Amino acid sequence: MFNFLKPKRSAANAKERLQLVLIHDRTDLTPAELDALKDDLLDVISRHVDIEPDAVRIGLERDGRSQRLVADIPIRSMARRRGG
């Protein structure tokens, strides 16, 4: 194929960037504010239960025109805590 016809496929870039920008625009949360929120959330939760910090997943997800904060925070099992 001729080189000048080679696709640059920048549309995927545009879409990914827009997905992120729109979430922050709609929630009025900057990425830094979202990180601070995550840290606070983990602080509070770990005061009550023992969590696995490396397995924690917290993020904003789009659902049509609304966004939700989705957190997946695995808790260490009692058995392992006693054992360790």
Added chain:
Amino acid sequence: MGAQVITITSGKGGVGKTTAVANLAVALAADGARVVCIDGDIGLRNLDVVMGLENRIVYDVVDAIEGRCRLRQAMIRDKRLPELYLIPAAQTRDKSAVTPSDMIRLCNELRTEVDWVLIDSPAGIERGFKNSIAAADRVLVLTNPEVSAVRDADRVIGILEAEEKGTPSLIINRLNPVMVKQHDMLSAEDVLDLLAIKLIGIVPEDEGVIVGTNRGNPVALEPKSRAGQAFRNIAKRMKGEDVPFMNLEAGTGLWARLTGRK
């Protein structure tokens, strides 16, 4: 039965609002409806030149609102279609000359006279935008398949929802099917997925739009124009007709790409 008041807005400037209002107005009027369009871009009048009516202006929207003329006198009759009118914007620099309640009063007066009132909103989310949406029964948000236009459209949709104007419908303008096919332009599906509102039309990028604007003849009056067909389809959907979306991919093969033929 009163008129439906429809506002076209976008957030970002230069995406094709004025072009769309002119084309939807002629498409509706060519089908026999009585149509008034209002140029809501106070200080930056443009709908008159796009419609080719700039030489007929005597009074403008601010004259009508402030009572310097009767409403009928500010309605310029189109030269092609008997039941199409334009109320031009004032060229005053005082944007506070019009308020949202002025627009509501003006549109209520028009509701008994015509079938459609189309309002051309200025870019932005300031006074002129607020005036333009105040009387709307329905808002159409227009965007281009391009990062900044989509982002601004999303802001405007958010504002419209917050102001309880209902969820607007979307017009995607200037879609270039060749670029979409090469994955170098957001597709209509991408834009819809991002903005998550109902689509009412896709208008292709079309040089004919500029040629038509040069002459003051909206392309919706030209039977063979692709963009014109897209605008006529949107006009039909506004009336509630179920019109399938055009196949914009046709003629985007390698040959068309190399020869520039569509």
